[in-house]
Amino acid sequence: MLQKTHSVAGLVSAEVVLVWQDVSFLSWEAAGALLLGCLAGTLADVDKPGSTMAKVLFPLSALLHVLKVRHRTVTHSLLVIALIMLAAGPLPTLFYWTLVVGYVSHPLIDLLNDKGVQLLWPIPGKVRLLPKWLAITTGSTGETVFRALLFVISLGIPLLLVVQRFS
Numbered sequence: 001m002l003q004k005t006h007s008v009a010g011l012v013s014a015e016v017v018l019v020w021q022d023v024s025f026l027s028w029e030a031a032g033a034l035l036l037g038c039l040a041g042t043l044a045d046v047d048k049p050g051s052t053m054a055k056v057l058f059p060l061s062a063l064l065h066v067l068k069v070r071h072r073t074v075t076h077s078l079l080v081i082a083l084i085m086l087a088a089g090p091l092p093t094l095f096y097w098t099l100v101v102g103y104v105s106h107p108l109i110d111l112l113n114d115k116g117v118q119l120l121w122p123i124p125g126k127v128r129l130l131p132k133w134l135a136i137t138t139g140s141t142g143e144t145v146f147r148a149l150l151f152v153i154s155l156g157i158p159l160l161l162v163v164q165r166f167s
């Protein structure tokens with residue numbers, strides 16, 4: 001999936017965590033969490049040469065390149081998710097869960113991609129949730145529709161909260 005799709009998925013993840021943790025959307029904490037969610041959602045693509053995350057985290061992406069780490073493998077695996085959960089331990093609860101859920105959203109929606117994800121790395125074999133004819137090809141109209149859907153959800157969550165408050 002494209003970076004912008006992962007950003008919106010990360011945004012939705014952060015919103016879900018805000019609702020779950022009962023944090024007001026109109027706070028500095030929430031603003032930080034929403035930004036963190038957008039970034040965390042795209043983080044796993046540090047393994048993709050030329051991606052924004054690969055440029056931002058250049059030393060890490062260069063290392064992955066030298067180690068010949070292929071796209072949608074280690075960084076998209078359950079093992080790295082577990083490591084991130086451990087490493088993020090000292091973060092405050094809101095930011096901890098925003099980082100974890102945002103990061104997880106990445107391999108999760110990549111499972112809808114036709115290429116699949118090596119979720120159980122280092123065990124070989126890619127996992128895909130949808131049959132090939134239904135799976136979403138990166139940059140396709142299907143992805144645009146999917147992103148639009150995520151965008152509607154990202155607007156719907158705060159809107160529902162406002163409606164709830166005034167009813």
Ligand SMILES: [Zn+2]
Pocket residue numbers: 001044045072076106110
């Ligand atoms: Zn990816």
